[in-house]
Structures are given as structure tokens and as C-alpha cells.
Amino acid sequence: MQDRDPIAPSTHATPRERPARAAERALWLLDRVAPERAASNIALAVRSAAPLDVAHVRRALGTIIRRHPALRSRFVLVDDVLTRRVDAVGDDPSIEVLTVAQEDADETLRRFAERPFAFSPDQPAAGELRETDGEPLIRAVLVVTPAADTFCVVCHHTIFDGTSALLLTGELVRAYAALSTGGQVPPDLLAEAADFTPPPPGTDSLAYWHEQLAGVNIRSMDLRCDRTRPAQPTFRGEQHIHPLSEGAHDLLGNSEAALQATRNIIFLAAYLLVLARHGAGPDVTVGVPVDVRGGRGRGAIGYHTHTVVLRLDMERPGTFRELVTLTRDTFLAALGHADASIDDVIDRYGTCGGSAENRHFHHMFNYFDFHTSVEKASWTPGGADVDIVEVAPRHSVADLEIVVRTRHDRTELVVHHGTDVLDRTDARALAGRYDALLHSALRAPDTPLPDLTWHTDLDRRALTPPPVRATPWRGGVVAAIAAHARAKPDAIAVVDADTGRTTSYAALVDRAARIRDDLGDAGIGPGKIVALDSARTAATLAGALAVWSLGAAYLPVDHAHPAPLTARRVAGARIAAVLGRPLDSATLPDVPTIPLPVPRATGPWRDLPDTGTLTAGTLAFVIHTSGSTGSPKGVRLTQGNVHHAVTTLAAGLGLDAGASALWLTTFTFEPSSLEVFTPLVLGGRVVAAPDAARHDPARLTALLARHPVDLVQATPTVWSVLAPALEGRCEGVHLVTGGELLSAATARALLSTGGRVLNAYGCTETAGWPVMGEISPACVANQPPRIGRPTGGHRVDIVDDTGRPLPPGLRGNIRITGPAVADGYLNAPLRHPTDDTGHRTHSTGDIGRLCADGTLEVVGRADRQIKLLGLRVEPAEVEGVLEDHPSVSRCGVITARDAESPSLVAFVETTATVHPATLRAHAARHLPAPAVPSRIVAVSALPRTDTGKVAHTALHELLDTFPPDTAPADPHRPQLLDGHVTGEALTERLTSAWRAVLADDTADSSTDFFAAGGNSLLAVLLSERVEDLTGHRVSLGTLLIRVTPAALAAHLAEAPSPATPPSTTKPGAS
Template identity: 35%
Template sequence: MRSATRKEEALWLLERLVPGSGVNNLHLAFRVSGEPDLALLDRTLSVLVRRHPALRTVFRAGETGLSKEVREDLPVAFEDRECPADEADARLAAFVAEPFELDGGALLRALRLRSPGQDVCCVVVHHLNFDTVSAGVLHEEFVAVYNAFAAGDVVPAELEGIAVTLDEVEPKPESLAFWRDQLRDVRPDELELSCGKPDVAEPNLAGSQVTWSFSAETVQVVKELQKALRAPEAVVLLAAYYLLLNAHGAGPDLVVGSPMNVRGRETARAVGYHVNVTPLRLRVDPAEDFRGLVRRVRDVFFGALTHLDVPVDNLLAEIPRTGSSWRHTVFRHVFNYIPETGTPSFRLGGLPAEPLAAEPGFSKFDLEFFLLPTADGIRVRAAYYTEVLREADVQAFVRRYEALLLSLAEDLDRPVGDVRVFSAEDEAVIGKANRTGKPVAWPSVPSAIAAVVEARPEAIAVEDGDREVTYRQLWDTAAATCERLLDAGVEPGEVVALIAPRSAELAAAALGVWLAGATYLPLDPDHPDQRIAYQLADSGAKVALAEAALPAEAGCRALTPTPIGSVPSRATPTLPGTGAPAYLIYTSGSTGRPKGTVVGHPALVNLISHFADELGHHGQAGTLWLTTFSFDISALELFLPLATGGRLVVAPDEARIDGGVLKGLLGRHDVSTLQATPTTWRLVVDEVAGELAGRTVLCGGEPLPSALARQLVDTGCELWNVYGPTETTIWSAAGRVHDGATGRITAGGPIGNTTVFLADPDGRELPVGVTGELCIAGAGLAVGYHDRPELTGARFATHARHGRFYRTGDLARWLEDGTLELLGRADRQVKLRGNRIELAEIESVLQAHDEVAGAAVVVAGDPSDDAVLVAYVEADEKTGLVDRLWEHAGALLPKSAMPQEFVVIDRIPLTGNDKVDYPELARRAADRAASRATEPEEEQELDPLTADVVALFRELLDRGDIRPGTNFFSHGGHSLLAAKLAQRVKHLTGVRVRLTDVFAQPTPAALADFVLASTADEN
């Protein structure tokens, strides 16, 4: 036997990933109306197996690799089975999927399924010996030989003897140089699409397919593009495929696999594995027009045709592996152009027959487009990997592909970055979600409150502990505050700081600032003096209404808030216009330095008006004022009840962390609506659950975990998940969470007079199902976001549709029902060792554990080098808790997303806005790592098995710097070496180690532990 080629070894390695599967099986099948002669079928097959040496080639997998030989004789025959007609397709698919063993036996088998009135005949051949060109040749020869035998003739003269064969030669040096240049610095980890699911650690390569036929209009457009661009149809369609992938998040440096036949003119009918999947690399430039793109695609395509003698598998060892993923190829997406093969219906021994294709059930690539042009049109068969893409994703792909071709033809000189890759279905779903125009109930919030004062002055406006404050008392106090501010020299549009606990006086002070035509700045009296002083100075606040003394460096005049009931009733003051901003609020920016956001009255009144209508807030509805006043969501709690004639119920700070306090408060007051962050709800929900039935509960400010959502819904409340950044006025989207909600909880759709879109990093708008940065436009934009610099290119096109917009930094995607699925912060999605990891997903899994009250995950170290995931869990320290968390997380998370360290703490630190303080946790993680780094390193004594595995690593990688924690793949390992390592470990220990086990345990210590655990399981 002789050694297999690297191209052949690559197929073997694929089977090592999914043992016991027919992932490499190809087939030839046809349906016959009637019953063909079984003896003639066997004779025909025997003739063709003798004629084509490839069909007689066998392979044997050994410890050192794969070897092959051509057998002189290989007896074959059709297996004959009866089958109900309605089961034929399923039986055929199962027969095709049965695996071959690479043990020196035949890699070909045949079957006849006999059904009433029709038979199905199928020949299955391993890809090592066969390809799609071979299938066409075998089909033609099978029909010709069978028909000759059926007519009583001998084998046709042209089919006698041994057929022409093709022995692929070693790659030429100039071809190797060409491909090395083409693939220099390639980054396969940038080919992941922004839709579907993250890759799995242990692949099954389960596949399915979607078939789509272009309309007559599209077929004509493709012909016109081919003519106008003077390029082959395959090149035009390939260029559009690059754009399609790029519009879904891959690239812009793209590598697409394209199967190309390496047969020459004299060997055109050679049967065997004579196809190379060439890596066609091209960078998409959004500023380039489609003409230029097609020219470059043509150059790439024809450049590959002149260097087909190099299988890409010969170059994989030279391409850096990113992480320990099972993938090691330079492409994840394939383009396959297959013109009409000329095998329509035919006759077999006089019986009508037609070709038949079984559903393969496997996909080696995330997405493979088969373009199938015929005389009647163009079909697209899209095969896909079901662990990564859903059927709905792929159906959307092919619809957008056709829409893209139609759009490109409209203007060949338009930059490709400006082309909108939307199908009609995308336009309908997103267009409907963004039709949010609705009237606003009042000119301003003060005017709404004034109308309540006039209509029902003695109605209760605020319940503050044991006090009940009427609307008249609230208004009179606000009017007195207004007069005091004017006397203090406050001019319209100037800033007045409010530094006091939540109370009826604080509510009146905020309203009084507005009556003075000023803008209020809410500050937390519990914040450090330095922070308060900075915000006062930065905002230019002229006056501060504060209960306590201001910091010495505050630099502004201090007044105490006007007490309720301390002033006589007075005439209603003139309402100010809405030209001055409503409030100025500070949040922590990405650098940690506070940044101010100014919100105008029209934006605030739009928000209040929307939720008043959405939640049915009219009359005496009670709303809990629970949130820290310096957090912008507090403004909704404050002004929603006052603008609608309801009651504002003031909650003490303890109610945010003590469920007993909140429960007592709800028991004493008639509260219909209450709002808090997920962090607060996790702290209080167990104790307060019995008081929530029938109430409206808003949850926002952080992602809402599905487990917490179910817990809240089970209380009988009406739960709303709300979303919005400070810069777009509190909430921009809202959705009701219903009973039975599972998985991620959506944020619903945009609120009134608000539009939402998703954008890629270049500002291009994204269709349904594709993850991008959430952008918000419309009435809620804070002051200043209406006056951004002029935009260009794709961003300008988006601006033309939506007006000015704010890029939130949050990741999301549209779902098919027009709701928004939030996917965490863009800055909380990390890449470690080539794997994309969403930290919020890890937290959600940990929070679902019964013993965990809260969880927060941070990255410690350099993400490009030695970074690890550290999970902080809020729980009672109990024996074995960390082990239970490891087991729980390991059952639900991919190995790439498993935290390397669990730290149990009493309480997760929070910011002043009741959100997790991630910077503080990151500092703690860094301190822990630094502390360990300064500890003296002890000489490590290895157990015998770990020492043996270290030795194997050193031998296979040819390196002397291997330690127990060395990653096999980041130190020169690749799939072939991993397969050899798995075999050597099995030979050493007797434990079966799969290729995926090496990927999952890529260090000597981890692999040794795996072997020991497997031994223990067997015992």
C-alpha cells in the first residue's frame, strides 16, 4: 500500500471528527418506472468497477496515517430490498448516509429498492474515490452498458478495457508560491457570519438544504449583467455571493471555497477524486462599484484556474490556527457553479427512468451555494450546517441573494457599500415595526400636570411614607420653588442641580425648575463629594437645591428644597415654553469619566405619552418611585403618574435591596406599576413575589435573563421588558413578556415616534436575523444628536431613511415577528482563542443555578494571549459549590465559553444606577492574577501519565518548550497531528480518544485528566 495524499487525508480527518457517519459519501441514484433486471444491474456494476481503478481503490487507516491500494478484483452486487413507495426517499437517504470503514474493504455499495410500479437504484461511493464529475460519467456509462446487456449485446466497444485514469502530480513550485502569496496573513476567524448560532466545540456536521428558483426577471437581469460587465455568468454570481456574505458580517477580507475540476482534456472522463476546492480570496471595498468588483473577482477566479495543481490541504500547516476550534481551513463558505449536466429523463432497458438525488444530511461548510443554471432558468441549492444556521436564516439568504442581483443591476456605478441587501420580506417586517407614528397627548409634561391641578386639585399626587400630598400642594410648592430660583438669578435655559433623597419635596423641586424655564440636573447625595463637585462644575449649574451642605469646591449657590405645605396657595404660574431642555443627566462613559446627556421636553413628553397609552395609565393609578433619582429611568416613575393624574408612591432606598421592605410597601399602598433593573429584581423577587399579581412590572437597564423573566411572570404580574440608552430618553423599545416565554427575552418593538435599525461597523443597515449595532432615531433623541456632522456613503443612505440617529453600542437583531432580540454590549462580546464569546450568555447560564443569586463575568489578562474568564457569583459559600457550578456550566456552555475561575462573593458590587460594576470586578480579577504571579513558582512534579503526554506533545510538535499547560494548537499543532496524537494516546493508554477530544482538551494536563476520567468511567 502507498501513502494517501494530503487531500485524501483531509477527508479522513473529517471522518475522525464525526465517526460513524457518512459525511464523505457521494451517490448516483435513479428511479425506474417498472422493475429492472437485478442480474443485469449486477453485471453492469461489475463491468464499471473493473473498468475504473478508482472504484477498486481501498484505504486503510493506521496509527501513522492513511494508506491506499488498487485491488485487482473487487466483487460487488446490488442489495435487493422491498420498500413501500412512500418510504423510498427515507430508505434511500439512510442507505446513502451509512458510513464506510477505512479498513481495506470496498468503498462502494449498491441498492435496489423495489416498490409497487417503480424501483429505486442507487450506487454509493466514498468521496476518496469519487466526485460529482465522476457521477456524471458513471451515470452515462451505466445506462449504456445496461441497455447493451438488455438488448443482448456485449459491452460497447468504447467502454471496454480500463478507462483513462488521472494520477495527480506534485504541485509545481510556482503554484505553491502563488497560493502562499494569495493566503498570506489570511484570517479565517473573520469569516463568521453575524447571524445564526456560534460554532460548537464538538461538530456533528449535520446538514440540510434549501432550494430556490430565480424569477424570470432575475434570470434576465443576470444575462444583462453578464453582457454589460463582459464577464462569465459564474463570475457575476460569485461577485454577488461575496457581497451577500459581507452584508451578513463576514470579512471584508473574504475567502470563498470553489470546487474546480483538475482534469485535463485527455482525462476529462477519469473517475476519481479529482476536484480541488480552491480558496478564492478577495477583500470587499465598500467604496468600489460593482464593475470594479466583478473585474477583481474575474482575476481571482482565472488566477485560480491556472494554479489548480495545489490542494488547499497542502497549505494548511502554514496557516496559523486561531484557537482550538475543530475547524482548520481557510474558508467556511463555498460557491459551486454547476451548468446543466444533460442528464434528464432516460430509458433503462426500455423502462422510463429519471435521476434522483437523496438528501445528503451532512454539510462540511457553514453555507454552500450551488448555482444550477439550465435552459429554463437558474436554481440555487443552499446547503448548510444546521448547528450554525437555521432553515429560516438560509431561506432569507437566498431571497436576499436574488434581491441583491436585482438591486445591483439598477446602477452598476453605485458603490457596493451603498447597496441595500434586503429582501421584500425584510422590508415588510422592519417597515411594519417602525411604523410608530402616533399623536402625543400633551404639549409638555408641566402642561399635563397643570391640567390635572386644574381639574382635580385635591386629588392625591404623592404618597410619601405617612404623608399624602395633593396636586394643589405639589403645584404650590413647585411655584414657590420657581419664584426662589428666579430671585436667585436663574435665567431660562440655565441648569439647576437637585441633590436630595426621593421625596414629595424633590418632586416639587423638579417641577419648580421647569416652571422657572430652567433645566434640572439630578445628583445622588450619596455620591462622593469629588464626583458631585465635578458634575456641578462641568454642567455649569448656577444653583443647587440640596438638603445637605455642598462640597467646598462646588462653585454654585445652594438653596434648600421648599417644604411641602410651607407656602400658601397661589395663582397658577405661566407655563414656560419647551425650548429649554428638560434635564441634564450624567452617566459613566467607557473611560470611567462621567458624561452629560441633555434631554429636551418634546422627547420626555413623547415617552410619558407613549407609556401612559401603552400601560393604560389614567386616573388614580399608583406608580412606585423606586429608582435612584440620578438614574434617568427614575424620571419615568416620577412623571408618568403626575402627568396622568395618578399617584406617585415614594419608596425608601432599602426597598431596592430588601424584599421585605418592598413587600411591606406594596401591602400598604395601592401600586399598579413598579420598575427596577434585573439586578434589583433578583435581590427582591423571592420575598415580594406574593405581592406582584395583577401589577404592571417594568424591567430594564440590563439584559433580562430568561430565568428571571419566568420567575416574574409566574407571580401573575404583567411583565414588560424595556430597553433604551440615556441618549434616547430612558426607553426606546418595549415588549410584553408572556407566559411560557423561553430562551432570550425580546425587547419588543420601538415606542411611539421612534424608529430602530441595526447597523454593521460601516453603518450599513442590516436585515432580519443579522446581528449588528442597535441604532435609534426619532422623537427620543437627546439634545445635540439632531445636529451630528454630515454622513457619507452607507451611513448617509441610512440617514436619509431614518433622519439623525444614535449608535448605542448594544448588539441586537430583528426577529421574524418584528421584535428585537438584545445580545449584550458590543464591548462585552469578546474573542478568546478564536472563539466569539458573549459574556452575558455565560451570566445567564450561571444565574439559572438554584444556589446563585447573581453572576458577573469579566476577562482577566490579554485577550490575544493569556486571557481567562473569571466568573463572580453571588451565593452562600458552601462545600462543593464551585464544583457544582463547573458541572452546571459545563452542561450548558460550549467549552470555549467555560470560565476558568469561579469566585464566590457575598454581594456583587453595583454602580449608583443599580447596575453591575464591571470595572470594579475587572480590577479585582487583575489583582488576583497579580497576586498569584508574585507567588514563588514551585518545581512541578508531574504524574506519570501527564509526563507521557507532555513527551508525546514534544515529539509530534518537535518542540522542547512544552509544559502541562501548553496549548497544542497554538504551538504548531493542526488536525493531522491531532489525529496522530489521538492514536498515540490510545496506543499508550488503551483509551479511545476522538479528534474532538483533543480539540476540547488541548493541553497535556487536560488530556491526561480526560484519559483518567474515561478510565474511571469504564471501571
């Protein structure tokens, strides 16, 4: 038997077994949900420059373990009840000793700290929960390097907390110091400490918290920098330490008296404010741990911390002083009811924010007064220099936790964040903004909250881009084309790809001059609008030049459009003439129709007269928005808009004089102006493609083989059809895609062509592509590609709902400023506003963010963003996930109309036979449960606008024509129809499990387990029963997100065949 110091029995009664408290059960459940993550482990470590004696370390630690019952505790299941059991006093514990290189010491400590504890070494038999014993919830290691020895103790949170770490460290070092100098362990460390257990929560406190937290919407706490939550959290995390700036630290000294609040309250108020600035709220909740030891538990090691949830309406305070007062009053009220933790409240009243959501907060705050809690001077055993070692955890249960640690001479912010939701760059940026905001608030606490500075130096640099500038006006597009005709009249300007017929610059300008005469005879002049036939022909381009040379503008009309649509557009534009083919008589207003003349076979060509009367502000054409998400609007684009757009594109791509482009896009879609006028301004050629080439990969491939070009552009929808057929055929070609969000799958297909792929962003109200970036294979490895950076002297701002610019990393409304912004809308009294430099600005209605490297990431349309079960859902993200499935070429997602509750419907364009259940399972692996479409409809072709975009408005009408999915049934597994499982045997078995565990015979296939009264222990029972009935082993993590028998059956339908055969007991049998 090992030598050990006798422990004097405690004078207090120490129960050796008691039911676990709600907070302990919550941590136990967390380990069952993610057992490999060790998310509840707490590590402490001390490092000594002098070698540590292993025997003395073991003796010291054994003394402390024997002294504190909490350190001898483990959790077992007794008659289906989680029970905390205290082991009898034992011998000194074993300590691992690891000798490593100096540079490997910290990583060795982290790996040791991340090793999970085994609550139960043996799994109970299927369908049975029996008494089981796990390993002790404390372990230790001594890491030896040539320079120092580091002793590390790791405890599970169910027996330990932050205060315990201080107590354990202090007692451990005292015991070791005595032993290492030949003495005896101090007598006070040989007395068994009382086994303190916080009293049960009072009914008044439970009622208080129930009222305080009523109606909390946890999803309103999502930050503008959050990523989409995964279907099942990993609890991976990182830690970052941010030293508080000297300016903010120095201001703290006088702030407590000035604001009538302690430092922890001031720091907490600043944290609430920075969360609100990052998009939380205005109803903001924060979890705050409170030590509940009180007088009886002072000095007790164990889990004696209650998390209370502070809830503040951030719209109430007007200044930081008022916010501090509100925070102080809210915190003091919480302290008065801290006997009930949030786990007690959940245990009593159930969950909020959806059945799988067992928290009322995403963010936590803690404050640690280091210089009053820790006296390093006493930590010098045997004269050795001992330091506390930070074992940075790589897990995080909260999305974000900031721990403020104050010392005599400095303050630091310890930032823990979950990597599922926040990345390192955003977490560090938030800490810097917290610092800046605190500094600003302490300096001027009576400043209105919106006016407090919160930008870091890095933010300010990013928000101060180069000045907006326009391309110098030198006569515009018409003057440039006319100059090329004079310089090289026989050079080819336009090629008809179908017939091979060519039009020279001289012929193009000559025809424009003749059309100009006809238009002039009809009274067309400056300010008039002409309806122009949009056929992709040289005659159309000649007509556009003719219109512009008169100072007039054109409205492109497509004869394939429905007559009522054309009628509305020409009436709204108040056209003065029709140029080209006649319009339908019912559509045509009382204006002349001027046919486009055929080219002359002989004779000298005519030049266009001087166009010196044209200015950058002259209206060039009216183009209508695509109408993919709403009613089309006529946009007024000027000569300056067009000229700047084409010169910017040419410069951005590095196109040389004589470059060629494929005219693939319909002339009624604004980007088509880039395809025709960019090469013509450069003296190059336009290759006009037939309509069929936009949807026929074989025809496009043959066309490009006959007529090589330098530039091809199309929307992602069109590219998703064409790109796969062009693999390896586009070397040296610039492939531009824009107008919609580009999925990773389509981007990869474009890259496979061998061309230079550029992702572009703009809208009808901004001529051309104000933002563009090149795509590389690394850009699309795991996510849709970003757009790029502003081009051509434009400025892109991400702004909040009040129009204030947001710093990099935060989502907001995309606003573009610069020479590409249109004059305004047709017949609208207000034009686009101008900024303080005089340049027009346009709020696009899109949601995006500027990344740290200056690139733009577009998330989706603000008018398509929806909330389901409190979760913000971007349909564009759902579409991107489904388009990554190899059987899906394109996808459109809408919200079902007239439903009792909102639900997503996904239309997928596919030629393969793929069951909706397969696609839903694919989506469920990448999306949170509410974002998985409840219905998936397969079609051979999605409805498109004339620009090639998916027509989301038309999908609602299309949905009404489709009955519930009727894909062929697979006899070997249940089938999913409209999100419900029809495999009756499996559904019946799962429903029987729900009924048995919940003791509720009314449960059916749609019963939400947690909403119906399920909890953590019952979920364990359910997982065992499901395995018994189906043969499938189901983790608690799966049950937390698939909470109904129908949802779980859909998941099991896609799972591999179970290794364990199901029980032959009939459902419902006992």
C-alpha cells in the first residue's frame, strides 16, 4: 500500500450519493452529444524552471484529492437516474510523465487536456440503462523538457470550475512546497473539506427567470459575422488573447466612481454594446457565470457556478452611462435569483428557440480580477520560479465568450469562440472593436451610443478606399467606333456565327448613318426614346449607334416576350418610334415604325456626323431589371455609364486592341452591352451567337471552334449547362460570370474549361461589373467563391439598416458608389442619390460582406432572406448546397405560400433519376435542420428570365402544377414524400419508441420529442430504444436535430444498413 497522509474526517455530514443537479446533467449530456470533443474539460498547469519531484507531486495531489470530495466524484446511472457518487479516500493518484522537446511542450499539454473522460466504460445493453461506473474525473501529467517541468491537472467541469482552479493550484503548490523542503503537509490541508452542494433553486427564482426569459428568440442573437450553423455542432473552438489598449486601461481608474458601477459591470455593458453593433438584438441575452458558494461553500472545490442569463433591450439606453446603469440593475436583479441557474430553468420549464435549442444565449461573459485572486509571490515552492501556464482550449460551447482578466498594470481580453460559427479573423476583429468601443465610451460616456467610435485602425483603413473616379470623357462609345471605322474601314466589326457573314466597321457605321437619317426624319432627337429590335445582328448595333448619334436613347425589345409585357415597357418609356421589326398592333403606340435597312453592296460608305453634343450624362438606353425576384423596373443608363463600363472591363481583363467577344447574352440584359461595345471600342470584333447556343452545349462548342474569341460571359445558370461541355476547350479565353450567385459546382466546371474564370458582380442599376475577381481552384475547394474587389474606381460599402458603413467581416446591405451607377429609374421623380463627392450611389438590395482581404462576398438578396423556426435562412445558400450534388445542374428555392407555417421548397433541374430523400439527406449534411427543404421537386428545366436567370417568381406558379413527389419507391427503404416518411414499418417502430419513452400514447410521426417533454436522460433512453427497434445506433447529436419520428426515419433511410439486427419484438409490445 502506498504511503499517504491520513485525512481527518469532516465534521460535516458528507452524502456519498445524490441525484445529479440540473447543471451537472447538462454537462453530462454535452459529453454524450460530442464525446470526442471533451468540451467540458478544464485544465490548469504550472511550470517550474527547476525540476519537479514526481513523488512529491503525486503526494501533494493525492492529499488534495483526499481532502475534497468533489475531486473523488464520478457520475453513474442508478435506476435510470444520473447520480453523483463520491469514492472513498484512496491512495495517491497515478501521474503520467512525458519527456518531450521544448517546442512540443504546449501541444503535449493541449492534447492531454483534450482527452475525453469516460463516464461509462461499458455501454449498457441495447434498450437497457443499468448502473455503470466511469473513470475518475481528474487526471494529471508531468511534462518534462530540458528547460522546465510543467505539471498539468485536468478535471471535468461537473466537479470543477474557475474558482476551483485557483483553490486547487494554491493548495497544490503549498503542499508541494512543504514536501519539497523536507517538511510535512500543512495541517489545514489534511482536514477533509465539506462536500458543499448549492441549495435547490427556489420557486420564486424559477418563476422570475421564467418571466424574464419569456419570448426570447435565440436566433436574434446571431451576429453579422456568424457563419451558418451546421446541422450538428462540433464544439470546436479557439482562444485568442487581446491586450486591452493602454488608453482604455488608463481610463478605467476613474470610471467606477463616475459611472457608479464596478469594473465588471462596465466591461459587461461594453460587451453588450459590441454584440449589438455586430448585429445581435436589439433584444440581447448574455450568459454570465456566478459563483454560488456563499459563506458555507467558501473554499470548496467543485462545480459551484450557476450561469444566469442577462436580457437587455438595447434600444432603451441612449448613452453609455445609461447602458451601464441598466446593466448594473439587471445584473443585481440576476444575483438576487442566482440560486436558479439557466439549467434549472430549462429543467423546470423546457427549452426555447426550437426543440433542439437548449440555451437562451449564444454568448457569454466573465470577469476575473487576477491581482486580487492570485498572489504569485506565494507560488515559489523551494525557491523555484513557478508560472501559470495557459492551456488554451480548442473547444467552445458558446459561440463567443469574452473573459476580462485585470491585473495591477494591465487588462486582457481572453476570447473563446466556436469555429462552427466564427472564424479566427472575425473573432479577433470583434475583440479589437470591443477595445475601441470601450475606449470611446469611457472617454465620453454621455455621447449617444450610435456615435461612439468602434472601428479599429484596420477597419478605418478598409473603410477609406481610394477616391471614386470616372473614366475621362472623350466622346464615348460612338466616337471611338467611328474613329476605328475611319482608321481601318475594312476591319471586321461583326460576325454572324450562324452564317459566317461579316460586317466591316465601314459598313456598320454606314448603316448607322442611314438609319440616323430615317430617325431624324421621324423627329427623333435628344431626349427621345426609341424601341430597338434586340435581335443579335449587326443591324441592331447600327441602330443603337444611330440612336446615340442623335442624342436619343433606346429601349431594347425582344419579340419573343409576351405582348402584354412589351406593351407595358414601351408605354412606360413613352417611346417616340420603333426601330426594326414592327411590334404587335395591340402593343404599338401611335408612333412610326422604321425598318432597319439592309447593308449596301456598293458605293462609298458614310461616316457619322460629329457627336460632340453627346455628354457623359446623356441618356443611352433604358433597360429593365430581370424580374427574377420582383416586378421589373426601367433603369436609366447614361453614355457615361456605358463608356466607363466597357473601358473598365477592357482594362480589368487586359484586353488588347482588336480583342473579340461572343455576343451570347440577350440585348435586353444590360451586360450584353459589354459583349458588343467592349470589342468595338477596342477595334475588335463581335461574334453574334444564335439563341440556341445559350442552351445547347454542342452548338456552342462548335461555334467557338469556328470563331475563337477572347471573351465569353453568361449567368451562372447558363454556365451550369454550357461549361461541362467545354472542358479543356477555352484556354486563353476570359470567361466572365455574373448576375447571380455562383455555386462552387459551376465554378469548378468553369475552371475545367482551361479558361481564365472571373466572377463578377453588378446589377442593372450599375452598368457593367463594378466588382470582379479571378477564381482559382483554391477559391472553390469547399465553398462558393467570393466575387472580387471593386474595379474602375468604384466604392463598395456594406451598410447597416441606418446606412452606416460596417467594417470588414460583417454582413449588411451592399451599396455601390461610382460612375457605373445609373441616373435613376424610368419616370421616377427621384434619381439615385449622390455622396459627398458628387458620385451617384445605389443600394443594391443584396446582402454581402467585405472580407479582410478586401474581396466582396455576396450572401443573397435581402428580399429573399427568410426566417424559419427563428433561423435566418438564405435561399441562395440552400441552392448552392443542392447544386453541389452531382445529379443537380441548377436549383431554385422558394417559400411555400399559404402554408400553416413557412417551409422551403426546392426545385432542382436534373436529368437523372434521383429521389427527393437522397437530396434532402445531402442537404441535411451541410445545412441546419430548418434550412433543409421540406419538399424537393425535380424538373427537366427551371423557368428562366430572358436574361437566363432562374425566375423565382415563376416557381410559385409552377409549384401549383406539381402534385406531391411520386418518385418510384425503393422496396428496401422508406420513401420521403413532401418531407414525410411512408415506410410504415420503420415509422411505426420509431413512433412506438417516442410513445414508450415519453409515456404518451398520443405521440405520432410528427411529435417533437423535446417539445413533448423529452429531456437529456430521456433522450439517452430513446437512443437505446431506437437501436433495439431498428438496429441503427443513433447518437444524441442526431436526436437533437431530428426530433420527430418522421425526421429520424428520413435520416435512417439514407443511413447504411445497421450492423445490429433489430429486435423482433413488435412495436408497442412490452
